[in-house]
Amino acid sequence: MVSHIPKAELHCHVEGAASPDLVRKVGARHGVDLTGLFDAKGNFAWHDFTSFLNAYDRAAAVFRTPEDYRDLTFSYFSSLAAEGAIYGEVFISSDHALASGLSYRDYVEGLAQGIRDAEAATGIVGRMIATGVRHYGPDRILAAAETVANEPHPLVTGFGVAGDERMYHPRDFADAFRIAGEAGLGLTVHAGEFGGPQSVRDALDHLGVSRIGHGVRAIEDAGLVQRIVEEGIVLELCPGSNVALGLYPDVASHPFRKLGDAGVRVTVSSDDPPYFGSSIGAEYGWLSEDLGLSDAALIATTRTSLEAAFVDEATRARLLASLPA
Numbered sequence: 348m349v350s351h352i353p354k355a356e357l358h359c360h361v362e363g364a365a366s367p368d369l370v371r372k373v374g375a376r377h378g379v380d381l382t383g384l385f386d387a388k389g390n391f392a393w394h395d396f397t398s399f400l401n402a403y404d405r406a407a408a409v410f411r412t413p414e415d416y417r418d419l420t421f422s423y424f425s426s427l428a429a430e431g432a433i434y435g436e437v438f439i440s441s442d443h444a445l446a447s448g449l450s451y452r453d454y455v456e457g458l459a460q461g462i463r464d465a466e467a468a469t470g471i472v473g474r475m476i477a478t479g480v481r482h483y484g485p486d487r488i489l490a491a492a493e494t495v496a497n498e499p500h501p502l503v504t505g506f507g508v509a510g511d512e513r514m515y516h517p518r519d520f521a522d523a524f525r526i527a528g529e530a531g532l533g534l535t536v537h538a539g540e541f542g543g544p545q546s547v548r549d550a551l552d553h554l555g556v557s558r559i560g561h562g563v564r565a566i567e568d569a570g571l572v573q574r575i576v577e578e579g580i581v582l583e584l585c586p587g588s589n590v591a592l593g594l595y596p597d598v599a600s601h602p603f604r605k606l607g608d609a610g611v612r613v614t615v616s617s618d619d620p621p622y623f624g625s626s627i628g629a630e631y632g633w634l635s636e637d638l639g640l641s642d643a644a645l646i647a648t649t650r651t652s653l654e655a656a657f658v659d660e661a662t663r664a665r666l667l668a669s670l671p672a
């Protein structure tokens with residue numbers, strides 16, 4: 348039982364957090380044809396990383412107005428709070444907003460309204476990390492960084508890159524990360540998920556990030572693990588996502604514990620909950636039941652998340668002070 352453990356989540360894609368029910372509801376609002384998006388049980392239909400990304404893009408495309416995005420963050424952050432989370436960060440994507448015909452400002456304001464409403468209703472604190480999509484290419488990632496730097500928003504506190512890490516090289520995104528870093532944003536990048544240890548090394552060499560999205564495959568290179576420990580890099584581990592996408596056969600085989608025991612600062616998140624059958628509560632539950640983490644170790648994981656959060660120091664201190672000693 349982990350319901351009493353205070354939780355925090357650093358790695359969840361807001362479009363990937365939309366439940367099938369919400370996608371059907373918002374899709375109906377706009378008369379969107381969703382044929383083929385769901386399987387016989389009503390879940391999103393996908394079978395590998397590429398088909399997952401396609402389903403993700405189709406589901407994302409039903410969200411078209413600021414109100415739609417407000418409903419999305421309100422529903423996601425309310426569900427986080429219901430599972431005992433006190434803090435969450437979501438990846439947002441101006442490319443997906445543009446594809447839906449919305450300006451970045453309207454998109455972010457809609458999302459922010461849902462975050463504020465969820466905080467008012469439950470107390471949960473939320474922030475956003477603007478992301479570029481790697482397989483859309485370096486030009487669009489640069490444009491995403493310029494947009495977020497030129498149109499600051501108090502709840503957008505980070506910048507990152509998601510998408511297919513098998514495409515391009517981190518040096519291709521170095522300018523984007525420099526611009527975002529100079530704008531005062533926290534930096535994270537997906538690496539070491541479908542790319543091996545070299546992908547993580549390249550990200551660390553070129554992007555100046557304090558966190559890596561996934562980074563789990565660093566475990567395949569002891570020297571890299573040592574570097575991550577020495578540099579204090581935080582890994583946003585997502586065991587349920589890794590199992591669903593076939594990196595590990597089950598959570599018991601996931602190196603979360605090995606990385607933590609080696610001294611890596613590890614955190615846990617759900618990534619794209621309805622696609623992967625994950626949730627923040629399920630992730631903490633798996634760490635407890637399948638990997639044998641004690642309650643103290645689970646709370647330490649939350650502490651690491653709050654220490655690494657892209658949030659102002661006063662809020663960080665308040666959240667940390669709320670954890671059991």
Ligand SMILES: Nc1ncnc2[nH]cnc12
Pocket residue numbers: 360363403509510511537540588618619
């Ligand atoms: N697991 C994942 N890896 C890379 N990009 C993503 N975008 C959404 N989920 C992702």
Ligand SMILES: [Zn+2]
Pocket residue numbers: 358360509537560618
């Ligand atoms: Zn992710």
